[in-house]
Structure formats: structure tokens, C-alpha cells
Amino acid sequence: MESTSISTKGFNDLPIVLSFNLEDTPPGSIRHYWLRLASDGMGNPMLVPLMVARGLDDGPVLGLTAAIHGDELNGISVIQRLFADLDVETLRGTVVAIPVVNIPGFNRQQRFYADGSDLNHLMPGKENGNASQVYAYRLVNRFLKFTDYLLDLHTASRGRINSYYVRADMSIEVTRRLALLQHPQLIVHNPPNDGTFRGTADALDIPAITLEVGNPGVYQKKMIRSGLVGVHNVLSYLKMTDDETLEPKESTIICKKSYWLYTQTGGLLQVHVELLDRLEKGQLIASLRNVFGELIKQYYAPEKGVVIGKSTSPVNQSGGRILHLGIE
Numbered sequence: 001m002e003s004t005s006i007s008t009k010g011f012n013d014l015p016i017v018l019s020f021n022l023e024d025t026p027p028g029s030i031r032h033y034w035l036r037l038a039s040d041g042m043g044n045p046m047l048v049p050l051m052v053a054r055g056l057d058d059g060p061v062l063g064l065t066a067a068i069h070g071d072e073l074n075g076i077s078v079i080q081r082l083f084a085d086l087d088v089e090t091l092r093g094t095v096v097a098i099p100v101v102n103i104p105g106f107n108r109q110q111r112f113y114a115d116g117s118d119l120n121h122l123m124p125g126k127e128n129g130n131a132s133q134v135y136a137y138r139l140v141n142r143f144l145k146f147t148d149y150l151l152d153l154h155t156a157s158r159g160r161i162n163s164y165y166v167r168a169d170m171s172i173e174v175t176r177r178l179a180l181l182q183h184p185q186l187i188v189h190n191p192p193n194d195g196t197f198r199g200t201a202d203a204l205d206i207p208a209i210t211l212e213v214g215n216p217g218v219y220q221k222k223m224i225r226s227g228l229v230g231v232h233n234v235l236s237y238l239k240m241t242d243d244e245t246l247e248p249k250e251s252t253i254i255c256k257k258s259y260w261l262y263t264q265t266g267g268l269l270q271v272h273v274e275l276l277d278r279l280e281k282g283q284l285i286a287s288l289r290n291v292f293g294e295l296i297k298q299y300y301a302p303e304k305g306v307v308i309g310k311s312t313s314p315v316n317q318s319g320g321r322i323l324h325l326g327i328e
Contacts, residue, residue: 065153124203
């Protein structure tokens with residue numbers, strides 16, 4: 001009779017830690033841990049995967065995070081492939097990563113935390129707050145504050161697609177440099193807003209950028225490769241590795257600001273422009289029809305700009321997103 005048991009040796013045997021501690025990982029080694037952030041309704045621990053690569057020599061601690069929104073998968077693969085590439089014999093400093101931050105959202109393949117909150121809009125959380133606030137607070141105090149730099153990997157949300165772009169405060173030289181090293185298609189100058197993980201890092205004097213690595217719910221090989229090159233460039237820039245910094249094949253579009261355009265009424269939406277299209281003021285960008293196929297409204301570009309992201313779902317309620325417009 002065929003056995004139905006599943007071997008978990010080496011996976012469930014990983015040590016559980018309450019906080020990232022550099023000294024837990026010997027120099028010249030890679031270790032995996034479970035970071036305990038909370039407990040579920042049965043009292044079982046909610047464990048976050050923690051990956052640590054510590055070089056033989058001292059140096060900066062570079063933090064990487066992915067899937068703060070549970071359906072943002074490309075960043076997970078970027079982190080996995082990075083750790084497969086790292087040579088701790090020559091690495092100076094430490095790379096510490098959480099490939100899946102939002103465990104409840106990841107398990108449900110949804111963007112939000114279990115209580116419906118967006119973790120990236122309630123940082124740094126609250127020690128005695130609700131479920132999502134406590135989770136966010138512990139993420140900050142058990143992981144983020146022990147890093148020297150942060151790369152936070154995201155994607156578009158469901159029903160939308162993104163170019164490969166970076167949000168960074170371009171008025172600060174170090175974050176400007178971190179952004180340019182990603183070789184993104186676009187960079188949006190965006191001082192960190194309150195409530196974001198990047199904003200909390202900034203408040204802790206930790207240089208941080210947000211990488212928008214493509215689309216949700218899928219692995220995109222090209223986007224993952226781009227993200228991996230960007231992280232390796234950062235390691236070289238921080239002198240953590242001796243790798244050469246790769247030069248971009250195409251110039252990066254830099255936007256001084258960006259914003260979303262929204263519908264005023266519901267209906268079936270068709271967006272007529274593509275990612276990275278440069279738009280002129282007054283150019284037709286989308287049409288909205290009712291369920292009978294009758295044209296309700298057409299939308300036009302309010303000013304000259306470039307398409308950073310756009311809606312792909314035809315079903316659009318009042319206040320639905322049309323596209324993300326960047327202003328060069």
C-alpha cells in the first residue's frame with residue numbers, strides 16, 4: 001500500500017526566532033529561520049520565513065521584503081534566486097530577507113491581511129492595536145530596525161498591470177542611487193508617505209526604495225531577472241560584493257510625480273493605451289460602456305505624461321481606476 005505520509009524533515013525543524021539577530025548566523029553561512037510575529041485563532045504561531053546570508057567579513061545589513069501584499073509573487077522569486085547566487089565566502093556584510101511578509105494574505109492568495117487591512121498603509125503598526133497593527137508593529141521591531149538598507153518588492157494589484165518601476169525620494173542621494181541601480185523603466189520621485197513600510201524605514205534613517213516588479217499572482221521571468229540584476233547592483237554599490245555594476249540597456253524615464261485617473265460612474269471599461277505610452281494632453285485613453293454596449297463616457301489625458309500602470313479588468317465601479325499617469 002502506498003504511503004500517504006509527507007516528509008517535512010529539514011523544513012519544520014528550522015529554528016523559530018522572535019527577532020532577527022545577526023549573531024544567530026555564523027559568518028560565512030546561509031541560514032533559514034521561522035520568525036514568529038503572531039498567533040492564529042487556535043493559538044498556533046504565525047511564522048514568517050526568514051533568510052539570512054552572512055559573509056565572512058563585516059559590512060552593511062541589506063534587508064529585502066516581498067509579498068507585503070499576499071498576491072505579489074515576483075519578488076518572492078527575486079529573493080529566492082538571489083540567495084541561490086550569493087557566495088558567502090566573498091560576501092561582506094549580511095543579506096536578510098523575508099520572501100513572504102503577509103502570511104494570511106499569501107495563503108488566501110489575496111492582497112490584504114486576514115482582517116481586510118492593507119499592511120502597507122498602517123506601518124509602523126501598534127504594539128497594542130488590532131490584529132494587522134500588531135503584525136505590522138512586530139515586523140518593524142523584530143526585523144526592519146536591524147537593517148541598514150531596505151529594498152521592498154511589490155507588484156500591481158489584482159485587475160491591473162504595471163511597468164517595472166521604482167518609487168524613491170530622488171532628493172536624497174543614497175535613495176536616488178539605489179533607485180537608478182535597478183535600471184527600471186521608470187522612476188517616480190515619491191517621498192515616502194506615512195503608513196508605508198518604506199516610510200517607516202525612512203523614519204528610522206534606513207534608506208529604502210519600493211520596487212514595483214510587474215503584475216500580481218504570476219511569475220514573470222523578465223521582471224524577475226530585472227529585479228535580480230537591480231539587487232546585485234545594490235550589493236556592488238554597497239561594496240558587499242566585487243561584482244561589476246551592470247549598465248542599463250535603455251534610459252530610465254524619471255517622473256517628478258504621478259497619480260491615478262478614475263471613472264465617475266460604473267460600467268465596462270476599455271483602456272486604449274499601453275504601458276509606457278507617452279500621452280499628449282487631450283488624448284483619448286479609455287471608453288466606458290453600459291451592459292448593453294452603449295457608450296457612456298470617454299476619458300482623455302488631463303496633461304502630457306507616460307503610462308506607468310493601468311486597469312485590465314473591464315468591470316469598473318464608480319471611482320474605479322483607469323490608469324497611473326506619470327509626469328516627466
